[in-house]
Amino acid sequence: MSKSNNVYKDAYNRCLRLLDETRSLPSEPELGTLLGVSRTTVRTILARMEETGLIAWNKRAKTVLREPRPDDFFPEEETDTLAEIIERSFMRRLLAGGAEAGMQINELELAREIGVGTTSVREFLIRFSRFGLIEKRRNSHWVLKGFTRAFALELTEIREMFELRSAAAFAALPQDSAVWTDLDRLEDEHRQLANDIAARFTEFSELDERFHRLIHRASRNRFIVDFYDVIAMIFHYHYQWNKAQERERNEVAIGEHLVYIEALKSRDLGKVDAACRKHLKSARQTLLTSIPESRSLQKH
Amino acid sequence: MSKSNNVYKDAYNRCLRLLDETRSLPSEPELGTLLGVSRTTVRTILARMEETGLIAWNKRAKTVLREPRPDDFFPEEETDTLAEIIERSFMRRLLAGGAEAGMQINELELAREIGVGTTSVREFLIRFSRFGLIEKRRNSHWVLKGFTRAFALELTEIREMFELRSAAAFAALPQDSAVWTDLDRLEDEHRQLANDIAARFTEFSELDERFHRLIHRASRNRFIVDFYDVIAMIFHYHYQWNKAQERERNEVAIGEHLVYIEALKSRDLGKVDAACRKHLKSARQTLLTSIPESRSLQKH
DNA sequence: AAACTGTTTTTTCACGATAAAAGACAATAT
DNA sequence: ATATTGTCTTTTATCGTGAAAAAACAGTTT
Numbered sequence: 001m002s003k004s005n006n007v008y009k010d011a012y013n014r015c016l017r018l019l020d021e022t023r024s025l026p027s028e029p030e031l032g033t034l035l036g037v038s039r040t041t042v043r044t045i046l047a048r049m050e051e052t053g054l055i056a057w058n059k060r061a062k063t064v065l066r067e068p069r070p071d072d073f074f075p076e077e078e079t080d081t082l083a084e085i086i087e088r089s090f091m092r093r094l095l096a097g098g099a100e101a102g103m104q105i106n107e108l109e110l111a112r113e114i115g116v117g118t119t120s121v122r123e124f125l126i127r128f129s130r131f132g133l134i135e136k137r138r139n140s141h142w143v144l145k146g147f148t149r150a151f152a153l154e155l156t157e158i159r160e161m162f163e164l165r166s167a168a169a170f171a172a173l174p175q176d177s178a179v180w181t182d183l184d185r186l187e188d189e190h191r192q193l194a195n196d197i198a199a200r201f202t203e204f205s206e207l208d209e210r211f212h213r214l215i216h217r218a219s220r221n222r223f224i225v226d227f228y229d230v231i232a233m234i235f236h237y238h239y240q241w242n243k244a245q246e247r248e249r250n251e252v253a254i255g256e257h258l259v260y261i262e263a264l265k266s267r268d269l270g271k272v273d274a275a276c277r278k279h280l281k282s283a284r285q286t287l288l289t290s291i292p293e294s295r296s297l298q299k300h
Numbered sequence: 301m302s303k304s305n306n307v308y309k310d311a312y313n314r315c316l317r318l319l320d321e322t323r324s325l326p327s328e329p330e331l332g333t334l335l336g337v338s339r340t341t342v343r344t345i346l347a348r349m350e351e352t353g354l355i356a357w358n359k360r361a362k363t364v365l366r367e368p369r370p371d372d373f374f375p376e377e378e379t380d381t382l383a384e385i386i387e388r389s390f391m392r393r394l395l396a397g398g399a400e401a402g403m404q405i406n407e408l409e410l411a412r413e414i415g416v417g418t419t420s421v422r423e424f425l426i427r428f429s430r431f432g433l434i435e436k437r438r439n440s441h442w443v444l445k446g447f448t449r450a451f452a453l454e455l456t457e458i459r460e461m462f463e464l465r466s467a468a469a470f471a472a473l474p475q476d477s478a479v480w481t482d483l484d485r486l487e488d489e490h491r492q493l494a495n496d497i498a499a500r501f502t503e504f505s506e507l508d509e510r511f512h513r514l515i516h517r518a519s520r521n522r523f524i525v526d527f528y529d530v531i532a533m534i535f536h537y538h539y540q541w542n543k544a545q546e547r548e549r550n551e552v553a554i555g556e557h558l559v560y561i562e563a564l565k566s567r568d569l570g571k572v573d574a575a576c577r578k579h580l581k582s583a584r585q586t587l588l589t590s591i592p593e594s595r596s597l598q599k600h
Numbered sequence: 601a602a603a604c605t606g607t608t609t610t611t612t613c614a615c616g617a618t619a620a621a622a623g624a625c626a627a628t629a630t
Numbered sequence: 631a632t633a634t635t636g637t638c639t640t641t642t643a644t645c646g647t648g649a650a651a652a653a654a655c656a657g658t659t660t
Contacts, residue, residue, distance in 0.1 A: 002619040003643045007439055027634060037439075038622040043636090059635065060629080082644075108611055117645045118612080119419060126426045132522045139307055139337070139612075140652065145522075154521045161461060221454040222432045222445075223530075227523075302649040303613045327604060338652040343605090359605065360659080382614075408641055417615045418642085439621065439642075 010079035011035045012045045016068040019054065025062035082116060086124045089114045094133075094147065095241050101146025105134060131230050149291055152234075156284040159231055160277075162224045163215060167260075167276045170218035171267045179218065180265075186211050187261045194254050197247065204250040205239045211257060215264075234287070242290035249286055256282060310379035311335045312345045316368040319354065325362040382416060386424045389414045394433070394447065395541050401446025405434060431530050449591055452534075456584040459531055460577075462524045463515060467560075467576045470518035471567045479518065480565075486511050487561045494554050497547065504550040505539045511557060515564075534587070542590035549586055556582065 014035055018025070025031060031042045050057040052072065055064055090110070093099060111121040125142055128134060132151065134142050145151065173179055189207055193200055209232050216228050239246075256279040263275035314335055318325070325331060331342045350357040352372065355364055390410070393399060411421040425442055428434060432451065434442050445451065473479055489507055493500055509532050516528050539546075556579040563575035 002617090002645060003621085005620060007621065029634075039635090040621055040623080044621090106611075119614095119644060119646095122613085123423060123426055123643095126423055130430050130526075132526065139650095141611080151522075154523060157521055158523045161465070165461070221457055222451075223454060223458045223527075226430075226432065230523075302615060302647090303651085305650060307651065329604075339605090340651055340653080344651090406641075419614060419616095419644095422642085423614095441622090441641080 004078075004082065006079050006081060007037060008041050008044050009074040011037045011041055012048065013073050013079060015045050015049070016054075016072055019064050019068050023064055025055065025064070027060065082120050083124060083127075086110075086114055086116065086121060087128070090124070090128070091237050094144070095237060099144060099146070101144060101148060103144045103146075105142035105144055107142070131233055147291065149288065152284075152287050152291055155230065155234060156280070156287065158227060160280050160284075162219065162227055163212070163280060164273065164276055166216045166219040166224060167264065167272050168269055169220070170215050171264050171269055171272045173218060179214065182214055183261060183264060186214065187258065190254055190257055190261070194251070194258075197251050197254070201247040201250045204254065205235070208235070208253065208257075238287060238290055242286075244290075252282065253279070304378075304382065306379050306381060307337060308341050308344050309374040311337045311341055312348065313373050313379060315345050315349070316354075316372055319364050319368050323364055325355065325364070327360065382420050383424060383427075386410075386414055386416060386421060387428070390424070390428070391537050394444070395537060399444060399446070401444060401448060403444045403446075405442035405444055407442070431533055447591065449588065452584075452587050452591055455530065455534060456580070456587065458527060460580045460584075462519065462527055463512070463580060464573065464576055466516045466519040466524060467564065467572050468569055469520070470515050471564050471569060471572045473518060479514065482514055483561060483564060486514065487558070490554055490557055490561070494551070494558075497551050497554070501547040501550045504554065505535070508553065508557075509535070538587060538590055544590075552582065553579070 015031070018034070025046075026034070028039050028042050028046070031045075032039045035042065035045075046055070046057050046062065049055045053065055054068060054072065055062050105125070107118050107121050107125065111118045114121070125134065125136075129136065129142075132154070133145055133147065135145055136142050170179065186207070190211075193203060193207060212231070213225075213228055216225050219225065256275070260272075260275040260279050263271040266272075315331070318334075325346075326334070328339050328342050328346070331345075332339045335342065335345075346355070346357050346362065349355045353365055354368060354372065355362050405425070407418050407421050407425070411418045414421070425434065425436075429436065429442075432454070433445055433447065435445055436442050470479065486507070490511075493503060493507060512531070513525075513528055516525050519525065556575070560572075560575040560579050563571040566572075
C-alpha cells in the first residue's frame with residue numbers, strides 16, 4: 001500500500017474552506033505556503049477541484065464556480081498521519097487498563113493490530129521513548145514503565161523547575177518584546193472563556209497549552225521548550241480520560257492563569273514566583289488524583 | 301544484505317577472553333546471561349568454537365582444548381552496531397567542519413555515503429533528535445541546528461540545574477545507602493588516576509561519566525537521569541576533537557571531583573553546592589573554549 | 601523436580617522497492 | 631526582470647521480505 005495521501009487530503013479539506021471566502025484562488029506557490037504543502041500537492045488539489053466543478057482552472061485563473069458541499073470534503077479519518085493513528089491506538093491500549101508496568105511491548109503485534117508496517121511502529125516507539133514511559137532492551141523488546149504515580153511526580157518535578165525559571169525569564173523580558181502583546185491576547189481569550197465557561201469549558205485545554213508554551217519559550221532554551229512536548233502529551237490524554245469535575249477544574253485553572261498573567265505583567269519576580277508555584281501545584285494535584293491507585297502501586 | 305551478525309561476533313570475541321580463565325565453559329543459559337545474549341547466539345558461538353578446535357563440545361561438556369590466538373578473534377570493526385557506525389559517520393561529518401547551521405540533512409545521501417539502508421538512517425536521526433542538534437521539517441528534510449555556542453550554553457544551563465539538585469539529593473541519602481560505597485570506590489579510582497596522571501590522563505573521560513551518572517541517579521528522576529545521555533554524548537565527542545591541554549584539564553577536573561566527593565561525604569549542603577558549582581563552571585568553560593568562533597557566530 | 605540441551609516459532613533488524621510529496625529546472629506570461 | 635506555470639528529478643514515507651537473534655516448547659539428563 002506504500003504511502004497514504006493524507007497530506008493531500010488534509011490540505012484539500014483546508015483549501016475547501018478557503019473557497020468560501022474568495023472568488024478566485026491565489027498563485028500556486030502562494031497557496032503552497034498558505035496550506036503548508038509543496039506545489040506538487042497544490043496542483044493535485046487544484047486538479048481535483050477542477051474535476052469536481054468547484055473551480056475553473058486555466059493557468060493563472062482559478063475562478064471559484066460554486067460553494068463546497070459537505071460531501072466535497074474527504075472524511076476526517078483519512079486526513080490523519082500514520083504517526084497520529086499509531087499514537088492514538090497505542091495510548092488507547094495504554095490507558096484502557098490492563099497495561100501493567102513491566103509488560104512487554106511487541107512491535108509486530110502492535111503493527112498487526114493497527115494494520116500498519118513494523119517500520120512505522122518502530123519509528124513511533126523510538127520517538128515516543130523520550131516521554132519516559134517505555135524503555136528499550138538492547139536487541140530485544142520494549143518494556144512498558146507504566147503510567148504510575150512515580151512518573152507523574154518525576155514529570156511535574158521537572159516541569160516546575162523549568163517553568164519557574166521560564167516565568168522569571170519572561171518577566172525580565174524588555175517592554176518592547178512581542179511576547180507582551182501575545183500575553184495580552186491570551187489574557188483576553190482567558191477572560192472570554194471565563195465569561196462563557198459553562199458552554200466552552202472544553203476549549204481550555206488548548207488555551208492552556210498555548211499559554212504555557214509562550215512562557216517556556218521565554219527561557220530561550222531548546223531543552224526546556226522541547227520538554228513541554230512531554231507535558232503536552234500527558235495532559236492531552238489526561239484531559240481525554242479524566243472528565244470528572246472538568247468544568248470546575250478548568251474554571252479554577254483559568255482563575256490561576258489570570259493571576260499568573262497579572263504577576264507577569266507586574267514584572268515583580270516575587271509575585272511571579274508565587275503565582276507560578278500556586279498554579280503548578282494545583283496542576284500537579286489534578287494530574288495525581290487522576291491516576292488510579294492500582295497504577296500507582298506498581299513497582300517502577 | 302539484511303541484518304549483520306555483529307551481536308554474535310561481539311559475543312564470540314568476549315567469550316574467547318573467557319577461555320583463558322577456565323578449563324571448561326558453563327551451561328548455555330549461564331553463558332547467555334554472562335554475555336548478555338540469547339541462548340541461540342550462545343549455541344552459534346559454541347558451534348564455531350568447536351569447529352575451530354577451541355573446545356570439545358558434547359552436550360553439557362564444553363572442554364577448552366587450546367588458548368585462543370589473535371586470529372581467532374573477529375575484527376573489531378565487524379562487532380559494531382549499525383547504530384554506532386551511523387553515529388560515528390554522522391558525527392565525523394558534523395565536526396569535520398563545513399557543517400553550517402541551517403544546512404539540510406539528506407537521509408538518502410547519508411545512507412548511500414555510509415553504505416546502509418535508509419530505514420537505519422531514519423531511525424538514527426529520530427533517536428539523535430533528542431540531543432537538540434537537529435530538527436525535522438514535517439514531510440520534509442531534517443535541518444542541522446549546529447554545534448553552536450548557544451547550544452553549549454543551553455545544554456550546560458540544564459546540566460547545572462539538574463546536577464545541583466541531584467547532588468543535594470545525593471547528600472541527603474541515608475548512611476546505609478549503597479551509593480556511599482560506590483562513591484568511596486570512585487574516590488579511590490580518582491586518587492589512583494591522579495597518581496599516574498602523566499600516563500593515564502586519557503582514562504579520565506570514562507571515569508568522569510561514571511561519577512556524574514552516579515550523582516544524577518540520586519535524583520530518582522528518569523528525566524534527569526536520561527538527560528545525562530545528552531551530556532555524555534557531547535562530552536564524548538568533545539574529548540575526541542579537543543585534545544588541547546587535555547592532560548592539564550583532566551588533572552584540574554580530578555582535583556575538583558575530589559573536593560566535590562569530600563563535600564558529598566560531609567553531607568554539608570552548602571559545601572556540596574559550592575563544590576558542584578565550581579566544577580560545573582569549569583566544565584562549561586572547557587566546553588565553550590572548544591567551540592570554534594566561526595561556529596558560535598551562526599544564527600540559531 | 602530442576603536444570604540443561606535440542607528443536608521450532610516468533611520477533612527484531614535492516615534492506616530494497618514503490619507511491620506520495622517535495623524540490624529543481626525550464627519555459628512562459630505579466 | 632520577476633513571478634508563475636509546466637515538466638522532470640529527487641527525497642521521504644511506508645510496506646513486504648528475509649536473515650539474525652530472541653523466545654518458547656519439548657524432550658533429556660542429573
